[in-house]
Structures are given as structure tokens and as C-alpha cells.
Amino acid sequence: MLCHRARRRLNKCDWLHSNYSLDEELMKHLGECPKCYSLVQAEETLRSDFGVLREAKPDGVLSLGAIREKAEGLARGTYRVEQDVRSFTHRLALALVPNTRYKFAVVAIAILVAFLAIVPFNFKEKIGYEIAIGGVEKSIALDNQQITSLLGALGMEKGKASTLLDSLGMSDIRLSVGECSETCRLTISDLKTERDVRLMVKAILELGCCQIDKIAPIFRSESTSLLRLAARKLLS
Amino acid sequence: MGENSSPFWQLVAREHENARAYCSRLTGNSGDGDDLYQDAVIKAFKGFDGLRQVDSFRPWFYRIVNNTYKGRVRNPWWKHVLSRPTEIADHDWNHDPTNFYEAKRRLDSALSALSVDDRIIVTLAELEGWRVSELAELTSKTEGFIKMRLSRSRAKMRKRLDSLHRRTTKRTSDRGTVNICCATEPEED
Numbered sequence A: 001m002l003c004h005r006a007r008r009r010l011n012k013c014d015w016l017h018s019n020y021s022l023d024e025e026l027m028k029h030l031g032e033c034p035k036c037y038s039l040v041q042a043e044e045t046l047r048s049d050f051g052v053l054r055e056a057k058p059d060g061v062l063s064l065g066a067i068r069e070k071a072e073g074l075a076r077g078t079y080r081v082e083q084d085v086r087s088f089t090h091r092l093a094l095a096l097v098p099n100t101r102y103k104f105a106v107v108a109i110a111i112l113v114a115f116l117a118i119v120p121f122n123f124k125e126k127i128g129y130e131i132a133i134g135g136v137e138k139s140i141a142l143d144n145q146q147i148t149s150l151l152g153a154l155g156m157e158k159g160k161a162s163t164l165l166d167s168l169g170m171s172d173i174r175l176s177v178g179e180c181s182e183t184c185r186l187t188i189s190d191l192k193t194e195r196d197v198r199l200m201v202k203a204i205l206e207l208g209c210c211q212i213d214k215i216a217p218i219f220r221s222e223s224t225s226l227l228r229l230a231a232r233k234l235l236s
Numbered sequence B: 001m002g003e004n005s006s007p008f009w010q011l012v013a014r015e016h017e018n019a020r021a022y023c024s025r026l027t028g029n030s031g032d033g034d035d036l037y038q039d040a041v042i043k044a045f046k047g048f049d050g051l052r053q054v055d056s057f058r059p060w061f062y063r064i065v066n067n068t069y070k071g072r073v074r075n076p077w078w079k080h081v082l083s084r085p086t087e088i089a090d091h092d093w094n095h096d097p098t099n100f101y102e103a104k105r106r107l108d109s110a111l112s113a114l115s116v117d118d119r120i121i122v123t124l125a126e127l128e129g130w131r132v133s134e135l136a137e138l139t140s141k142t143e144g145f146i147k148m149r150l151s152r153s154r155a156k157m158r159k160r161l162d163s164l165h166r167r168t169t170k171r172t173s174d175r176g177t178v179n180i181c182c183a184t185e186p187e188e189d
Helices: A003-012 A024-032 A034-055 A064-076 A088-096 A100-118 A138-143 A147-153 A158-168 A194-207 A226-235 B005-027 B030-050 B054-073 B077-082 B097-111 B116-127 B132-139 B143-184
Strands: A120-137 A175-180 A183-191 A211-225
Touching (some): A003 A024, A024 A034, A064 B005, A064 B030, A100 A211, A120 A194, A158 A194, A183 A194, A211 A226, B005 B030, B005 B054, B054 B116, B054 B132, B097 B116, B097 B143, B116 B143, B132 B143
Antiparallel strands (some): A120 A183
């Protein structure tokens, strides 16, 4: 007989407390299998131990009258509440989370918030766009470091240039001069949105003096927590 | 609360001895048991007005006892890690000390294999003599569920006792081997 079958039969006969003597196969297995026999012995021990403890009574007498006096005193507010020996944090935790079922959830949320608030993440933030303009004459490029003067030098009317800057929301845009041979390459890098880029490109192309070499977004590398990042996004 | 206090104390008086003994068995000693019992009675007194059917006082009262006990044993996880098994106080029970001590030590080990809820069910069934139907009413579960919990708890306790017995036997046999070695080892002069 296999052990699991023997244990099923032992369960049926209440672990040798009813009708087991008829089951010769079971008795034979118990004689041969020390593991099953040991479990039968454990069951016997449990029964006898429960029997011993069942008989025992607590020592001394506990007066129900004293408990009643205390309970009714507490209800009337006349009985002094015993000093709570639990720590302040323990009492605070109990007050905040009275049901222990939710404690794990609260701890998990606290860990998550701490993770989001403390752990820094590296990420790239798009802060604007830059436009590289090629084919600008060297003398014009070097003499005009501001966009208004550059556009004027390239032939744009002064009023039109100031209207363009007004629509971009800027008073002026700084230019950086790149490689220069006969012509120079200029970079405009203060443009914040795609709309700004579109306006600027349109204005430059209308002048017909130079070409657009490159339009690229500008990224800034930053290390900050996700919570701070989210707060910044929300506030902005 | 006040005007209903008399029937409450009459009902508690009926359960007083048994419930007190139950508390002592749950906690493992009379002192802690009496504390638990007192707390539970005070809680029950406060909530007695909420009891709609006085007939179901017994399961209601024991439910309060059990919840109070669970509140006490449910410590933060670090306390479980740091706590050591308490010494068994064998001097505060009326019994044959040697027999009782052994039985209690074994049962404490066996019961420690169970969850708090299972320990409560087993204690009520085995030591307090509660029927399955009463336990089902107490826990608001089906009788089948209670039988299944009792059977599984019993199997866990058997396994725990068995492994404890094996460990003790192995330790004794190891000690025996050492003794034999020591006895046969020639003495050096």
C-alpha cells in the first residue's frame, strides 16, 4: 500500500480510533512504514496532550465584579484610563490606519511615494529648437550678432523684423556664428516651439539670400525624481 | 449603554469561567489570559447595545475575544523576527506539573505551525469542546469549511510533532554516539 492511500484510510478511521482493526492492509503498511507509523504516534500524542490541557484550569480567581466596576467606570468616564504603554508612533499608526487589513496597502503606497520622490532618474528634456542657416556672407555674419540687425542687413524691413520678433514673443534673438569660409553658418537657438521655427524659416526663405541647413530640437540632460518632474509639468 | 448593563453581566457571568480558561489557553498563561479576558469584556460591554439578538451572545462575545487576541498577537514584522519563544509558565495552572509541562510544550510547538485563525478554531474545538456548527456560526463560514480547516490544521500539527520527535531522537542518538566515543577513547597519561 502506498503512503498517501494509507493516510487517506487513516483519516477515514479517525487515525485508528474507529474500525481500524478490520483493515489488515493498513495495519501491515503501518508495520512496515516508519513514516506513517510515526504520524500515527504523533496523532496519539496530540490526543493525549489535548486531554491533559483540557483538564487544566487557570490558577486563582478573577472577579467579574471587579471587571464590571472597571467597565462601568470607563463608560461613565470616572475610571482613570490606564496609561497607554504603546509608543507614540504605534498609537499614531493605529489612529491613522485602524484596520490592519489596509496596513500593507499603506506601507506599499508609502514605499512607492518615497521611491518616486527620492530616486533620481536621468532623462532628456526638449527645451527648444535650433535652426542652422548657411550661405550668409562673412562680413554680414560677423558684423550682425543679433537677429534684428542680421535680418535688416539681409534686406528685411525694420518694421517686418520687429513684427516677427513680437509674434515670437522675444525682443531679440542671439545668433552664434559657426564655420566661416566665404560664407558663414549661423545658428539661431532660442526658439521655443515648432510655431516659432515655422515663422522664422518662412521669414528667412522669403529673404532668398541664404538656405536652411538644419532644424533640430535641443535637449537638456537632467537628473531628477519622477515626482518633482511631474510637479514641474503640472505647474508649467 | 448603562441601562442594558444588567443583562450583559448576566450573560457574561454564564461564560465567565469557560471564556477565562479559553483566554488562558490561547495566550499560554493565566496572567496574559486574564488581561485578554478583561479587555474583551470591556470591549463587549461597550458594544453590547449593538447586539441585536441576545441569543447569539456567546458567538458574538467569543468573536470579540478572538479579535482582541488577534490584535495582540499581530505585531509588526520586526517583532516576529526578533521575538523568541516564551518560556512556558507551568506554575500557574492546577495540574500535575511534569505531565502538564510536557503536554503544553508539545502542544505549543504543534500549534505554532498554525495561523492565528486556525489556532483559535483548534483551541475552541479541541480544548473548549465547541461543535463544528458552533464554530461555523462563530466564524460565519460553512461547516464544511470548518471541518476542512480542522483536518488541515491537525495534519500540520501532526507533521510538526513528528519532525520535532525526529529532531529530538536524532539529537539524543548523536549525544549517545559522543558518549560512546568518549567512553572508548583511551585516556592519556
